[in-house]
Amino acid sequence: MTKFDIVIRNGLVIDGTGAERFRADVAISDDRIIAVGEVDPTLWAREIDAAGLIVAPGFIDVHTHDDRALLSMPDMTPKVSQGVTSVVAGNCGVSLAPLALAEVPPPPLDLLGSEPGWFHFERFGQYVEALRESPPAVNYGLLVGHITLRHRVMDRFDRAARPSENAEMQRQVDAAMKEGAIGFSTGLDYPSAVAAPTEEILPLVAALKPHDGIYCSHHRNYFDRLEEAIDEALAIGRETQVPLTISHHQCTGAANFGKGPKTLAVIDKARQNQVVGLDAYPYDASSKTLDPGRAQPGVRIMVTWSTPFPDLAGRMLDEIAQGWGCSAAAAAERLLPAGAIYFQLDEDDVRAILAYEHTMIGSDGLPHDVHPHPRLWGTFPRVLGHYSRDCGLFSLEEAVRRMTSLPTRWFGFRDRGVLRPGAFADVAMFDPVTVNDKGSFTAPAQPAEGIALVMVNGNIVWQANRHTGMRPGRRLRREPGA
Numbered sequence: 001m002t003k004f005d006i007v008i009r010n011g012l013v014i015d016g017t018g019a020e021r022f023r024a025d026v027a028i029s030d031d032r033i034i035a036v037g038e039v040d041p042t043l044w045a046r047e048i049d050a051a052g053l054i055v056a057p058g059f060i061d062v063h064t065h066d067d068r069a070l071l072s073m074p075d076m077t078p079k080v081s082q083g084v085t086s087v088v089a090g091n092c093g094v095s096l097a098p099l100a101l102a103e104v105p106p107p108p109l110d111l112l113g114s115e116p117g118w119f120h121f122e123r124f125g126q127y128v129e130a131l132r133e134s135p136p137a138v139n140y141g142l143l144v145g146h147i148t149l150r151h152r153v154m155d156r157f158d159r160a161a162r163p164s165e166n167a168e169m170q171r172q173v174d175a176a177m178k179e180g181a182i183g184f185s186t187g188l189d190y191p192s193a194v195a196a197p198t199e200e201i202l203p204l205v206a207a208l209k210p211h212d213g214i215y216c217s218h219h220r221n222y223f224d225r226l227e228e229a230i231d232e233a234l235a236i237g238r239e240t241q242v243p244l245t246i247s248h249h250q251c252t253g254a255a256n257f258g259k260g261p262k263t264l265a266v267i268d269k270a271r272q273n274q275v276v277g278l279d280a281y282p283y284d285a286s287s288k289t290l291d292p293g294r295a296q297p298g299v300r301i302m303v304t305w306s307t308p309f310p311d312l313a314g315r316m317l318d319e320i321a322q323g324w325g326c327s328a329a330a331a332a333e334r335l336l337p338a339g340a341i342y343f344q345l346d347e348d349d350v351r352a353i354l355a356y357e358h359t360m361i362g363s364d365g366l367p368h369d370v371h372p373h374p375r376l377w378g379t380f381p382r383v384l385g386h387y388s389r390d391c392g393l394f395s396l397e398e399a400v401r402r403m404t405s406l407p408t409r410w411f412g413f414r415d416r417g418v419l420r421p422g423a424f425a426d427v428a429m430f431d432p433v434t435v436n437d438k439g440s441f442t443a444p445a446q447p448a449e450g451i452a453l454v455m456v457n458g459n460i461v462w463q464a465n466r467h468t469g470m471r472p473g474r475r476l477r478r479e480p481g482a
């Protein structure tokens with residue numbers, strides 16, 4: 001009598017709750033885990049040997065720009081090769097839907113790729129349907145973006161939305177939530193959103209309340225007005241009583257170095273009165289569209305893509321400027337539209353933020369960049385290998401918790417993020433001795449080391465350093481309290 005489809009034997013289970021590892025078999029039937037413990041050897045159809053390996057829940061990438069990649073590169077190799085089994089897309093105010101654009105997407109919508117034709121979903125539900133018809137390899141939770149709505153509703157962006165425009169954006173948030181979104185995001189330092197005052201954002205976040213939605217805030221400023229911007233995000237969450245995620249928490253620019261413990265104290269204090277979470281990525285450099293305003297002397301910037309100069313992807317901006325005999329800012333202007341990596345974070349702050357017990361891990365990876373920030377391919381193995389094992393920032397059990405049960409509880413993804421009977425069979429198996437990121441800033445697109453096998457809803461998607469071609473991903477619903 002065969003009872004289980006697959007049994008993973010001889011591994012050490014880290015179950016995602018933060019509990020210490022233990023030796024157990026993990027039995028899987030269809031898309032669920034049926035047993036964790038000792039399993040009768042006559043009852044399974046297929047055995048996977050996990051000797052020497054950790055068996056953990058698949059990782060949740062809580063901060064991504066994978067909206068289009070889920071459709072255009074559905075194997076999602078940069079993610080599954082890291083052990084990621086679920087992603088949250090639509091961050092920083094930029095979502096693929098609901099917006100139809102015939103032309104080349106203007107910045108920052110080109111975070112989702114600069115080719116025309118991908119923004120073609122008039123309704124959020126059409127995007128959801130497209131993903132259902134052509135599923136990706138990973139599960140996905142979807143946010144609807146403020147900047148996308150501004151581009152849908154407004155004719156210019158250097159002003160606040162008029163009352164009628166705001167009402168239409170509220171209707172779109174409401175519709176997106178009914179059609180499958182889990183929340184709303186902003187990117188308030190992007191040029192097409194900077195003119196949006198707090199009063200524009202408040203009713204859009206409030207529109208989430210009847211749907212138990214979540215607000216993910218790339219807040220107004222990560223530089224000289226960092227504290228003010230965090231206060232604004234907290235105030236929006238407090239006033240609307242909607243859970244607030246502070247996106248890619250960081251203290252950018254030399255003037256902010258050392259502020260990490262202070263901003264964390266502000267967030268910690270706020271947590272006493274409101275629902276606040278945060279995410280971060282494990283690198284001391286950030287990445288977004290190229291902003292000539294940030295091309296100041298002494299700031300190291302690497303070009304990740306450029307429409308007029310595609311061959312310059314991967315080159316340093318100051319070298320390009322030298323070659324052209326102009327200032328870095330002038331070179332940046334000539335490279336637009338373009339993307340960049342900014343080497344402007346302090347390693348001690350990065351560590352303080354990662355070490356904070358409520359910090360979730362989100363890659364913020366940009367899958368369409370020609371020369372992407374290495375976080376796209378390396379975030380999760382880097383936390384496990386570099387920061388947990390090599391730097392001792394926290395235990396491996398705690399590293400896994402940050403990537404699994406902490407985010408699934410925060411987002412309300414029921415029956416995921418833990419290895420226990422009844423949970424979905426999203427599994428990452430890795431070697432605790434070798435696991436690490438392999439990409440660098442000069443050669444970023446490299447699968448991680450030590451990820452042995454990855455399973456999504458009971459289907460093996462990655463094994464022996466190869467994608468299996470399976471695409472079993474499903475849309476994730478938000479079920480608070482799940």
Ligand SMILES: [Zn+2]
Binds near residue numbers: 248
């Ligand atoms: Zn962002």
